[in-house]
Amino acid sequence: MTPRPAHAAAAAAVLAASLIASDPPRDLARRVRSLSHYASQALAVRRLGGSSTDFDRRYFILLEWARPRIPRDAAGLAVFPGGELPVRGEYLTIYEFAPLPTLVAPQRVPDGWLALVYGRRRPEGWRVIQELPGGALLEPTPNPGPTP
Amino acid sequence: MSLLLPLLRHAAVLLAAAAAGALVAAPWVPGGGRARLASPERAAWGMAAGLALVAGSFPLGLLVGRPGWIPFLVLAGAAAAASLLRPASRTGVSDAHAVSAPGAGRTAVALLAVIALGLALFAIRALTEPMWSNDFLAIWGLKGKTIYALSAVPRRLFSDPALGFSHPEYPLGIPFLYAGLASLAGGWDDHAAAVVFPLIQAATLLALAGWLRRRGVPRPVVLSAAAVLALDLPLYTASRVGLADIPLSFFALLLGTSLSDAVDGSDSGAPVRLALASALAAATKNEGLFLAAAALAVGLIASRRRDGSPRDRVASGRRRGLALAVVLPALAVFVSHRLWRGSAPLRDFDFGLLAPARWGELASRMAETAGQEALHVLLPSLAIVAALAVLFALGRRTPWADRLLAIAACAAAAYLFLPSLGLYPGHPEMGPLFLVRTAVGRTLSALGPLVAAGLAGRLGALVSGAASIRRTAAAQPSVPTPTTEARTP
Numbered sequence: 212m213t214p215r216p217a218h219a220a221a222a223a224a225v226l227a228a229s230l231i232a233s234d235p236p237r238d239l240a241r242r243v244r245s246l247s248h249y250a251s252q253a254l255a256v257r258r259l260g261g262s263s264t265d266f267d268r269r270y271f272i273l274l275e276w277a278r279p280r281i282p283r284d285a286a287g288l289a290v291f292p293g294g295e296l297p298v299r300g301e302y303l304t305i306y307e308f309a310p311l312p313t314l315v316a317p318q319r320v321p322d323g324w325l326a327l328v329y330g331r332r333r334p335e336g337w338r339v340i341q342e343l344p345g346g347a348l349l350e351p352t353p354n355p356g357p358t359p
Numbered sequence: 360m361s362l363l364l365p366l367l368r369h370a371a372v373l374l375a376a377a378a379a380g381a382l383v384a385a386p387w388v389p390g391g392g393r394a395r396l397a398s399p400e401r402a403a404w405g406m407a408a409g410l411a412l413v414a415g416s417f418p419l420g421l422l423v424g425r426p427g428w429i430p431f432l433v434l435a436g437a438a439a440a441a442s443l444l445r446p447a448s449r450t451g452v453s454d455a456h457a458v459s460a461p462g463a464g465r466t467a468v469a470l471l472a473v474i475a476l477g478l479a480l481f482a483i484r485a486l487t488e489p490m491w492s493n494d495f496l497a498i499w500g501l502k503g504k505t506i507y508a509l510s511a512v513p514r515r516l517f518s519d520p521a522l523g524f525s526h527p528e529y530p531l532g533i534p535f536l537y538a539g540l541a542s543l544a545g546g547w548d549d550h551a552a553a554v555v556f557p558l559i560q561a562a563t564l565l566a567l568a569g570w571l572r573r574r575g576v577p578r579p580v581v582l583s584a585a586a587v588l589a590l591d592l593p594l595y596t597a598s599r600v601g602l603a604d605i606p607l608s609f610f611a612l613l614l615g616t617s618l619s620d621a622v623d624g625s626d627s628g629a630p631v632r633l634a635l636a637s638a639l640a641a642a643t644k645n646e647g648l649f650l651a652a653a654a655l656a657v658g659l660i661a662s663r664r665r666d667g668s669p670r671d672r673v674a675s676g677r678r679r680g681l682a683l684a685v686v687l688p689a690l691a692v693f694v695s696h697r698l699w700r701g702s703a704p705l706r707d708f709d710f711g712l713l714a715p716a717r718w719g720e721l722a723s724r725m726a727e728t729a730g731q732e733a734l735h736v737l738l739p740s741l742a743i744v745a746a747l748a749v750l751f752a753l754g755r756r757t758p759w760a761d762r763l764l765a766i767a768a769c770a771a772a773a774y775l776f777l778p779s780l781g782l783y784p785g786h787p788e789m790g791p792l793f794l795v796r797t798a799v800g801r802t803l804s805a806l807g808p809l810v811a812a813g814l815a816g817r818l819g820a821l822v823s824g825a826a827s828i829r830r831t832a833a834a835q836p837s838v839p840t841p842t843t844e845a846r847t848p
Binding site for chain 2: 215216218219220222223225226227229230231232233234236238239242243245246249250251252253254257258260261262263298299302303305306309310312314
C-alpha cells in the first residue's frame with residue numbers, strides 16, 4: 212500500500228474511534244438488561260421504567276391513573292404538579308394527555324376544564340371527581356374558588 | 360401488551376411500505392433493470408419512497424374520510440402505475456473494482472462485522488424504551504399523536520400560544536409519518552414505532568454503499584465508509600430517536616447523490632430521484648428546505664462549470680430539469696404546509712439582526728457565537744474534525760463527490776451562523792448559547808452521511824489510482840440510453 216492510502220486508512224480508524232468515544236457504548240449492558248426486563252410489560256410500565264419519567268415516577272403514575280378516567284367530553288385538563296416540574300415533565304404531561312388540550316400549572320383554568328392535582332392539596336371550590344394514587348381529579352363547582 | 364408483537368407489526372408495515380416503494384422506485388433507480396428489485400440502492404430508495412407513501416397516505420386518508428390501508432394502497436398503486444409507465448432507467452453498473460488483493464476478503468468480512476455491530480448497537484439504543492427525547496415529546500410525537508388520535512390536523516397546533524414550544528413552523532412530514540404508521544400498524548405505540556430509526560440507518564448505509572459502488576469506488580473504501588458511518592454515534596444515538604435529524608440525514612444523502620447524478624446525466628431516472636429527495640427533505644425539517652436550496656446552487660454551478668458553454672442546449676436543458684426537480688417538489692411541500700398552517704415565523708430567531716442598522720449587534724453576537732461554538736462544539740469533537748480534515752486532504756478532487764461536500768459545507772456554515780440570530784425569550788440562557796448547546800451539534804451530525812459519501816468518493820479516486828473513476832457518460836436525462844462507461848483497471 213502506498214503511503215497516502217495507508218494514511219487515509221489510519222485517519223479513518225482515528226475517525227471511527229473518535230466517533231465511538233464521543234458516545235461510548237457503556238450503557239449497552241444496562242440497556243440489554245432493561246430491554247429484557249421490560250419487553251414483556253405493558254407500554255405504560257415500559258415508559259414508567261424509562262428516561263422520560265426519571266424526574267418523578269410517582270408523578271407519572273398519577274398521570275397514567277388519570278388518563279382513562281377523564282370524561283370523553285372534557286374540554287381540557289389543567290395539571291398542577293404541586294411543585295417545581297422540569298421542562299421535560301411539562302412536555303411529558305402534555306404529550307401523555309394528547310390530543311386533549313392540556314396546560315401545566317396555568318394562572319387561570321379555562322372554563323369547562325378539569326384539574327389534576329398532584330399531592331394532598333384539595334382546593335376549595337373544586338369538587339373531587341376521583342381520588343387517585345398520588346393526587347386527585349377535580350372539576351369546578353358552580354362557583355369555583357381560586358386556581359387549585 | 361408486550362413489546363414484541365407491536366414491534367413486529369410496525370416493522371412489517373415499514374418493510375411492506377419499503378417493498379411497495381421499491382416497486383415504485385424500480386424504473387428510476389439504476390440497478391440492472393426492473394427484475395432486480397433488491398440492489399442496495401433500490402432497497403434504499405424503496406425505503407425512502409415507502410416512508411413517503413406511509414406519511415402521504417395519512418393526509419390523503421383525511422381528505423377521503425379515513426386514514427389506513429385503503430388510502431395507502433390507493434396511493435402506492437397510483438405511484439407504482441405512474442412510475443411503471445416510464446421507461447426503466449439504465450446505466451452501466453458497478454463492481455468495476457473487484458478486489459483481488461490478498462486478504463481483501465478478510466478485510467471485507469471484518470468491515471461487514473463492524474457495520475453489523477453499528478446496526479445492532481443503534482437498534483438496542485433505539486428500542487430500549489418508549490421514545491423519550493424532549494423534542495419527541497414536545498414536537499414530533501405530540502403532533503403525530505394529536506393528528507392520529509383526532510384523525511385531523513387541529514388548528515390549535517399552529518395557533519395556540521400554549522403550544523408555541525412545539526414549533527408550529529416546523530413541517531409536518533414526520534408527524535404524518537408517525538400518524539400514518541400508527542394507522543397502518545393498528546394503534547399509537549411510541550415504543551414500537553421507534554423501529555423506523557434503525558431501518559432508516561440501514562437504508563442510509565445501503566444508499567451510501569450502492570451509490571459509491573455504482574460510481575466505481577473500490578469495495579474496501581465503500582465498506583470502510585459504511586463502517587465508519589454505522590459507528591457515527593453522535594448521529595445514531597438514543598437521544599436522536601424520535602427526532603427528525605436521522606430521517607433528514609438519510610434524505611440529505613439521497614438529495615446529494617441524486618443531484619450529483621442529475622448534474623452528470625448519469626441516467627434518465629436521476630431527476631425523478633432528485634425530486635423525491637427534495638420533497639422528503641423539505642417535508643422533514645426547515646433545514647431540508649435550506650439543503651434543497653443549497654443543492655440547487657451547487658447543481659447549477661457544477662453543471663455550468665463542467666459544460667463550459669452556457670449556450671450548449673443539452674447542458675442548459677439539464678440545468679433547467681435539475682432546477683425544476685429541486686424547486687417544484689420543495690415548493691409544493693412549502694406551499695401546502697403554508698396553506699395548512701398559515702404563516703408561522705421561525706420562533707427561535709430574530710431576523711431583524713440582518714438589517715444594516717443592526718450589523719454592529721450582529722457582529723458582536725457572531726463573535727460570541729463563534730466563541731461558544733469553539734468551546735461547546737469544536738473542542739469536544741476536535742479529533743473528529745481533524746480526522747475529517749485529514750481524509751479530505753488525502754483524497755483527490757472528484758467533482759461528483761465534491762458536490763456532496765459542497766452541500767454539506769453550505770449547511771454547516773448556515774448551522775454555525777444561525778445561533779447568532781438566536782432568540783429565546785424568558786429562557787435563562789437566552790440567545791446564542793442556548794442554540795449552540797442544544798442544536799448545533801445535533802444539526803451538524805445530520806450531515807454525516809453526506810460527508811461520508813463525499814469523502815469516500817474522493818478517497819476512492821485515491822485508492823483506485825484514477826482521479827477520473829466513474830464519471831458516468833453524459834446520457835440525456837430524458838433519453839434512457841445505456842451508458843458506456845470506461846472501467847478503470
